[in-house]
Amino acid sequence: MRVSKIECTMVSFIGQCFSSITDCFYSTGEWSPHPRGHGFPLPPQPDVILDSNAMGSEAVLVKNATRLCGTGGVRASAPIQQNKAYWEVKIQQSGIWSCGVGLRSCDLSQTLGEDGKSWVINSENVIQHNRNVEYRLDQMKVQEGDVVGFSYDHVELNFYLNGVNLNTPLLGIKGTVYPVLYVDDGAILDAVFDSFRTEPPAGFDRIMVEKALL
Known part of the structure; x- marks a missing residue:
């Protein structure tokens, strides 16, 4: 035929x-x-990635579970247990997004910072918890391609924009928290738990899994 x-x-x-x-x-x-087609080996998977068993039903993970797209939230595969931890999120593509820390029980089906179980910075250039705006970023706005850094020492959660401290500490976070991310409306976020784009603050290091703390 x-x-x-x-x-x-x-x-x-x-x-x-x-x-x-x-x-x-x-x-x-x-x-x-x-x-x-060039036969390059895949890079080794980092100790901490995004957890495919803890994400919104319409969220999608790619790039060895370090990139979030689709619609929904996700938490990291390990909680923050050490005294001083640092990680980053790159705004790969703009849209609706939020990222920060959340309890294991935080709602990953909606934008983060809307409940009392997550503390985040979001695409509206505000830092928010439980629907309360704690800070507004009037001078330094987060744009596509920027890298947002986070440092957490169980006393303060601090936010950085391309290595610059935003001086917007969040206090009073109780319980064991995880890095959390949320995307919608075409946003794409890359979680960076190793090989950071900017130098961590003095004394802070990547998130350690439990076996590395022993």
């Missing part, structure tokens, strides 16, 4: 669509730091 030119074009188009979907979910093409 002969195949028409139009049918060939349609098959080619469908193939390209499936290829794009594969690129998104499996971190190839634009989503991957290594071009497909």
Whole structure:
């Protein structure tokens, strides 16, 4: 049976669509730091990643569980147990987003900072907890491509923008907390738990898993 030119074009188009979907979910093409087909080994997975068992139903993780897209929240795979911890989140693509720390029981189906179990900075350039705006960032606004840093010592949660301390400490956080992220409306966030973009504050280090603390 002969195949028409139009049918060939349609098959080619469908193939390209499936290829794009594969690129998104499996971190190839634009989503991957290594071009497909060159035989580069995947980088080692960090000790802390984003937890696929603790996220909103429409959230999507790619890039070895370090990138959040779709709609919903996710928490990190390990809580903050050491005295001084530091991590970062890169605003890979703008939209609606929020990130900070949350209790294990915080609601990952809605934007963070709306309940009493999460403390975050968000895309409206405010720092928020339990729907209360604690600080407004009038001078330094977070934009696409920026890196937001977090330091937590069980007394204060501090926020940094491209390495600059925003001087907006949150106090009174009780209980064991995890790094948490939320995206909607096309936002994409990259969690950075190692190999930081900027130097951590003095005395702070990456989040240690329990085995590394022993």
